[in-house]
Amino acid sequence: MTTTTPxxxxxxxxxxxxxWATLVAISFGVMMVALDGxxxxxxxxxxxxxxxxxxxxxxxVTHGYLLGLAVFLIxxxxxxxxxxxxxxxxxxVVGFVAASxxxxxxxxxxxxxxxxxxxxxxxxxxxxxAMGLLRASFPPHRxxxxxxxxxxxxxxxxxxxxxxGGVLVSAFGWQAAFYVxxxxxxxxLGLGLWLLSADRPADTGARFDLTGVALLTVAIFALxxxxxxxxxxxxxxxxxxxxxxxxGVFGTVFVLWERRPADPLLPLGMFRHPSVSIGVVLMLLMAxxxxxxxxxxxxxxxxxLGLSPxxxxxxxxPLMLTMGVASPLAGRLLDRIGAKTPTVAGLVxxxxxxFLLARLDTDTAFGYVTAAFVLLGAGLSLxxxxxxxxxxxxxxxxxxxxxxxxxxxxxQLGGSLGTAVLGAVMSTVIVxxxxxxxxxxxxxxxxxxxxxxxxxxxxQGGAVVPDGxxxxxxxxxxxxxxxxxxxxxxxxxxxAAVVMAAAxxxxxxxxxxxxxxxxxxx
Numbered sequence: 001m002t003t004t005t006p007x008x009x010x011x012x013x014x015x016x017x018x019x020w021a022t023l024v025a026i027s028f029g030v031m032m033v034a035l036d037g038x039x040x041x042x043x044x045x046x047x048x049x050x051x052x053x054x055x056x057x058x059x060x061v062t063h064g065y066l067l068g069l070a071v072f073l074i075x076x077x078x079x080x081x082x083x084x085x086x087x088x089x090x091x092x093v094v095g096f097v098a099a100s101x102x103x104x105x106x107x108x109x110x111x112x113x114x115x116x117x118x119x120x121x122x123x124x125x126x127x128x129x130a131m132g133l134l135r136a137s138f139p140p141h142r143x144x145x146x147x148x149x150x151x152x153x154x155x156x157x158x159x160x161x162x163x164x165g166g167v168l169v170s171a172f173g174w175q176a177a178f179y180v181x182x183x184x185x186x187x188x189l190g191l192g193l194w195l196l197s198a199d200r201p202a203d204t205g206a207r208f209d210l211t212g213v214a215l216l217t218v219a220i221f222a223l224x225x226x227x228x229x230x231x232x233x234x235x236x237x238x239x240x241x242x243x244x245x246x247x248g249v250f251g252t253v254f255v256l257w258e259r260r261p262a263d264p265l266l267p268l269g270m271f272r273h274p275s276v277s278i279g280v281v282l283m284l285l286m287a288x289x290x291x292x293x294x295x296x297x298x299x300x301x302x303x304x305l306g307l308s309p310x311x312x313x314x315x316x317x318p319l320m321l322t323m324g325v326a327s328p329l330a331g332r333l334l335d336r337i338g339a340k341t342p343t344v345a346g347l348v349x350x351x352x353x354x355f356l357l358a359r360l361d362t363d364t365a366f367g368y369v370t371a372a373f374v375l376l377g378a379g380l381s382l383x384x385x386x387x388x389x390x391x392x393x394x395x396x397x398x399x400x401x402x403x404x405x406x407x408x409x410x411x412q413l414g415g416s417l418g419t420a421v422l423g424a425v426m427s428t429v430i431v432x433x434x435x436x437x438x439x440x441x442x443x444x445x446x447x448x449x450x451x452x453x454x455x456x457x458x459x460q461g462g463a464v465v466p467d468g469x470x471x472x473x474x475x476x477x478x479x480x481x482x483x484x485x486x487x488x489x490x491x492x493x494x495x496a497a498v499v500m501a502a503a504x505x506x507x508x509x510x511x512x513x514x515x516x517x518x519x520x521x522x
Contacts, residue, residue, distance in 0.1 A: 068120020077405025148331020292418020303461015346382025
């Protein structure tokens with residue numbers, strides 16, 4: 001039997017259990033997970049040198065974490081609904097720190113990747129629980145503000161990741177990128193024990209949908225695996241198509257199965273609320289456009305413009321800073337007028353920013369890039385806050401955890417899909433245009449096979465220069481390679497802009513009611 005209990009805030013007195021105390025308590029755990037997502041990229045080169053890891057093995061340092069995170073988010077959200085979000089949050093903090101220490105102590109790549117998968121699992125436990133605690137603690141008329149501040153914390157952590165990672169790795173080695181989670185996690189645990197009031201489970205169903213858990217885990221694992229394989233193996237490779245087929249079969253069976261249990265893992269009735277369904281799609285499309293296109297921005301800044309990593313970071317700061325400032329403002333706006341209008345405006349602003357980025361060139365000025373990133377950052381703040389409020393705020397309290405897991409799963413899968421799809425666009429365009437740019441530069445054009453071999457280097461903003469080539473040849477090859485890279489970049493960002501514009505049209509069908517007004521019963 002499923003029952004709905006009143007939020008823990010109703011029984012809380014004083015600081016413990018108050019809405020703002022809850023936000024402070026969970027902020028350190030959430031920022032720890034977000035920081036880890038960007039800090040590892042800085043540590044990867046040092047990990048490769050120290051452990052003598054290949055490029056494919058280093059990629060799995062990132063992919064392993066993504067797999068652990070993606071496959072468990074919805075299930076972990078359901079566990080929070082079932083056993084209490086405070087309990088699951090504290091378990092997630094302790095497990096995440098323990099996995100971080102195990103990673104730092106790893107002496108081989110295989111063990112490191114295994115512990116990264118475990119770290120992703122505990123990250124999946126922590127994140128939906130934090131969102132569930134927010135949903136339970138804040139009154140409906142302030143929930144948008146809470147989600148906005150939540151987004152601001154994530155933006156700050158993401159912006160700080162490369163900077164903090166660079167300092168730690170340079171001074172203490174790659175292990176410091178994981179040991180840093182120990183003091184942060186200790187603060188998160190201490191604040192959680194002190195400030196988070198005990199909460200009763202919101203979903204006390206007598207049975208747990210183990211069949212649904214198994215089906216969904218296999219389906220998402222197969223989907224993420226195929227998206228990881230596609231950029232390197234190709235979309236027609238068996239290693240890509242086979243897991244896609246597994247995803248199709250298990251995903252279909254999962255949807256059919258979820259109609260049967262009295263207490264399903266993912267109640268399909270929640271999708272009857274149009275804002276919930278649209279919010280999930282918007283989150284996926286937003287992540288597809290953002291992460292899929294911005295994946296190549298670093299290659300543009302360092303490879304094409306020739307900037308140092310530090311200087312490249314200054315180009316990205318306007319995006320992160322704008323998101324950090326705009327997210328709380330977006331939350332206040334949502335509390336006043338609801339999610340529909342701000343979300344549509346945010347998608348239009350994001351589309352405009354991506355359109356500007358689709359016109360980048362080899363001599364683009366810092367001011368131009370800043371203007372594009374400000375438009376993109378302001379828009380994304382509105383979209384992320386609005387879509388999150390639409391998903392988590394429009395389901396019954398007993399489903400807050402699973403709704404949060406669903407929201408974050410959509411974001412993770414959208415990012416993987418965007419990187420794979422837009423990466424394929426980049427590769428295709430580079431192979432097609434590189435011979436023409438070679439001829440225009442007065443060079444012997446590579447054939448299709450040679451261009452295919454060169455595309456990986458060119459797609460990272462580099463150039464395949466013959467050994468011992470004269471300076472003028474080096475210049476010509478580099479210019480031709482950068483021109484092909486920009487052709488691919490322009491189309492990738494153009495597609496991302498169109499996706500954002502189409503999403504704005506979809507957002508027009510959201511309900512105009514304010515966030516956090518549950519209208520669906522499942």
